[in-house]
Amino acid sequence: xxxxxxxxxxxxxxxxxxxxxxxxxxxxxxxxxxxxxxxxxxxxxxxxxxxxxxxxxxxxxxxxxxxxxxxxxxxxxxxxxxxxxxxxxxxxxxxxxxxxxxxxxxxxxxxxxxxxxxxxxxxxxxxxxxxxxxxxxxxxxxxxxxxxxxxxxxxxxxxxxxxxxxxxxxxxxxx
Numbered sequence: 001x002x003x004x005x006x007x008x009x010x011x012x013x014x015x016x017x018x019x020x021x022x023x024x025x026x027x028x029x030x031x032x033x034x035x036x037x038x039x040x041x042x043x044x045x046x047x048x049x050x051x052x053x054x055x056x057x058x059x060x061x062x063x064x065x066x067x068x069x070x071x072x073x074x075x076x077x078x079x080x081x082x083x084x085x086x087x088x089x090x091x092x093x094x095x096x097x098x099x100x101x102x103x104x105x106x107x108x109x110x111x112x113x114x115x116x117x118x119x120x121x122x123x124x125x126x127x128x129x130x131x132x133x134x135x136x137x138x139x140x141x142x143x144x145x146x147x148x149x150x151x152x153x154x155x156x157x158x159x160x161x162x163x164x165x166x167x168x169x170x171x172x173x174x175x
Contacts, residue, residue: 021039
């Protein structure tokens with residue numbers, strides 16, 4: 001049987017992986033193409049599991065922080081799309097890497113220091129593990145998709161997911 005991983009621990013481990021990729025990209029010592037592909041796939045898949053499973057489930061724990069997270073995802077997605085459209089030889093490549101890294105760093109800090117402790121307390125171990133299993137399954141499926149399919153359209157994936165959560169919150173408020 002596969003080892004259970006709490007949703008918050010899964011997200012933290014993904015945060016560490018993305019941080020390591022950023023470090024390699026900024027160092028400029030490795031071929032940036034495979035690193036960019038891995039970064040894009042991991043970030044897009046990570047945002048998807050947060051937007052489709054994690055945030056809708058924990059929205060009542062800290063509604064303001066969840067809605068702010070959707071906005072941060074939108075900005076990160078735009079920055080990621082711009083980075084992917086930039087040649088590694090372009091003088092703006094490293095500044096774009098750094099900007100995306102800083103956006104992600106801010107988002108990670110808020111999640112890990114403000115949101116995750118509240119989520120862990122509210123959900124308890126069993127629900128956190130159950131949520132983690134769902135998220136891991138979706139991540140594993142999503143990370144195999146093409147970057148283009150994950151980051152399509154003019155609206156960001158966070159815009160679409162945020163609307164879905166807001167509609168759900170409105171329905172609950174009027175029920």
